[in-house]
Amino acid sequence: MNIIVPIKQVPDLVEELEVDSSGKALDKEWLKFRINEFDDHALEEALLLKEDLGGTVTVIALDGDDVDKALYTAAAKGADKLIKVTGVDAELDNHKAAMALASVIKDMDYDLILTGVQAVDDLDGQLPVLLAEYLGLPHIEVVTGVKVDGNVATVQKEFSGGIVGEYEVDLPAVLGIQAARETPRYVPVAKVRRAMRSAEIEEVSANVGDVSSALAVERMFKPETGGGAEFLTGSVDEIAAKIVELIKSKI
Amino acid sequence: MKKVLVIAEHLNGQIQDITYELLGKAKELAQGGEVAVLLMGKDMQDAANSLGAADKVLYVDSDALAQFNPQTYFLTAAKAIEEYQPDIVLVGTTSQGMDLAGALSARLKMPLVAYVSALEDGKAVSQLYGGKMNVEVGLTTPYIAAVLAGAFPADKGKADGTPEVVEMAAPDLSGAKVRFKQLIEPEAGDVDITAQDVLVSVGRGIQSEDNIPMFEELAQKLGGALACSRPIVDNKWLPKSRQVGKSGLKVKPKVYLAFGISGAPEHIEGMKDSELIIAVNTDAKAPIFDYAHYGVTEDMFDLVPKLMEKL
Structure with a gap:
């Protein structure tokens, strides 16, 4: 069972986001990056499947902000092989990112591709489905459960209202993971540092041809805050008293 | 005047609200042109009666479409779009829509804008970064817009009347690599x-x-x-x-x-x-x-x- 997990770094939304001087992109100067949380779930599910079935987990990412750290962290968690795809700038362009990944993955030996169902910057659609189409593979998005038996995976796909659809899919396939069956594992920094010394990142250049999102970004702007909340101020004690009063007026 | 195609969403035989939300928007975007709904299913012709806001329902009937299936719905929608040649395709940024929009965009080479919260002629706003930033993109037809649930009012997509139903043939779905098995209802929790x-x-x-x-x-x-x-x-x-x-x-x-x-x-x-x-x-x-x-x-x-x- 050889599993490929494409991951990517996204801005940490705990930080304040600002638009840069072009008016069309994020100001990266103060941004912190972290792994797309759903990619973290995809990696976890891949590692769990490997523990069950044997095989390997290969983590692949486009070159970009703090990518080496994300790849070494994946190695520290148990990934066997790390690949960095170079030569492609795919900011806000998942069509290009998917084609870049597909151009490298197509020559690899694998049974399954697991990646995050979505990311916070999917302007032109979610990666798993684009990647599947460029590789000519079947896909299922919003996956919350995967079991593999031979060349077939039984997959749970979540709909609205908590309803789940169960599907069988012939492998290889691309699954967009919403949640792994376990909370993504944590690795201490010391273990990541050890991985930085022992693991190797293979660099591969990509070929995307003329594929792109074909979208013209005209501006990026913060949503207008529609007045919204009245902020309660004062000491914590005063605020607590006010909240209790508000609640009691309703119940 | 534009031809706008809405991809209908249903679960357990029920047309989902997103379909009406898209339909209301489609009428506005069509500017007097034609609004069609693509309805894929099995024995679901009658559901066309609940799509009165559309000019036309393109209906595809197949056992392989009885329940949503990421592959058979995608292949069927791709064929329908190629035949109908819409200027604009509207789909939901929903569990079902996320299996269709990107695949259609890649296969048909139609640009796709996702997480759409506002849409007018030639322009869309995509809500990114967890709702913390908006991105405005210029669009030239044909394109696909994957619209956020709740972005547009469903009321505008609801109207009485029976639209014309045009039956379309499904593509060959016999070799589908994705097979629907069952729907599982959520377990009742200890607390409602x-x-x-x-x-x-x-x-x-x-x-x-x-x-x-x-x-x-x-x-x-x-x-x-x-x-x-x-x-x-x-x-x-x-x-x-x-x-x-x-x-x-x-x-x-x-x-x-x-x-x-x-x-x-x-x-x-x-x-x-x-x-x-x-x-x-x-x-x-x-x-x-x-x-x-x-x-x-x-x-x-x-x-x-x-x-x-x-x-």
């Missing part, structure tokens, strides 16, 4: 969060599973129940039956107290109709404050003990 007057709802900001009991206690003191946003369920800190949002439950309590919830669109959709929303989050710019009636930016771990004292 849709039936509560008071919900204490927690998000990623509570930091640790160890903090769950404190909020559980607060909920109990208020005679309500503990609910949560998606990341808490993904991390298995609370069961799925406690999740508020698009993929969880829609709630409308008298009081909704949100702790450490940033307010991603997925969550907002499930709670925005609550009568009184009080949000506590140290990030004053968190989108939740656009929907809350009252906001608090104090540290919740200072605030909650004070609240308990006073109850």
Whole structure:
């Protein structure tokens, strides 16, 4: 069972986001990056499947902000092989990112591709489905459960209202993971540092041809805050008293 | 004048609200042109009667389309788009839509803009970064827009009348690599969060599973129940039956107290109709404050003990 997990770094939304001087992109100067949380779930599910079935987990990412750290962290968690795809700038362009990944993955030996169902910057659609189409593979998005038996995976796909659809899919396939069956594992920094010394990142250049999102970004702007909340101020004690009063007026 | 095609969504035989939301928008975008709905299913012709706002229903009937299937629906939609040649295709940024939009875009080489919250002739706004940033893109037809649920009113897509039904043949779906097995209804939880007057709802900001009991206690003191946003369920800190949002439950309590919830669109959709929303989050710019009636930016771990004292 050889599993490929494409991951990517996204801005940490705990930080304040600002638009840069072009008016069309994020100001990266103060941004912190972290792994797309759903990619973290995809990696976890891949590692769990490997523990069950044997095989390997290969983590692949486009070159970009703090990518080496994300790849070494994946190695520290148990990934066997790390690949960095170079030569492609795919900011806000998942069509290009998917084609870049597909151009490298197509020559690899694998049974399954697991990646995050979505990311916070999917302007032109979610990666798993684009990647599947460029590789000519079947896909299922919003996956919350995967079991593999031979060349077939039984997959749970979540709909609205908590309803789940169960599907069988012939492998290889691309699954967009919403949640792994376990909370993504944590690795201490010391273990990541050890991985930085022992693991190797293979660099591969990509070929995307003329594929792109074909979208013209005209501006990026913060949503207008529609007045919204009245902020309660004062000491914590005063605020607590006010909240209790508000609640009691309703119940 | 534009030809606009809406891809209908149904689950358990029920047309979903997103379809009407898209249909209302489609009529506006068509500017007097034609609005068609693509309906894929098995023995679902009658559902066309609930799509009176459309000029035309393109209906594809097949056993392989009886329930949503990421592959058979994609292949069928691709064929329908090639035959109908719409200027604009509208699909939901939903579980079903996420399996279709990107694949159609890649296969048909039609640009796709996702997470659309506003759409007019030649221009779309995409809501990115968890609702913290908007991106405006220029569009030339043909294109596909994947629209956020709740972005447009469903009322505008509902009208009496029976549109013309045009039957289209399904492509060859016999070799499908994805096969539908069954639908599984959610397990009933120990608590029905849709039936509560008071919900204490927690998000990623509570930091640790160890903090769950404190909020559980607060909920109990208020005679309500503990609910949560998606990341808490993904991390298995609370069961799925406690999740508020698009993929969880829609709630409308008298009081909704949100702790450490940033307010991603997925969550907002499930709670925005609550009568009184009080949000506590140290990030004053968190989108939740656009929907809350009252906001608090104090540290919740200072605030909650004070609240308990006073109850």
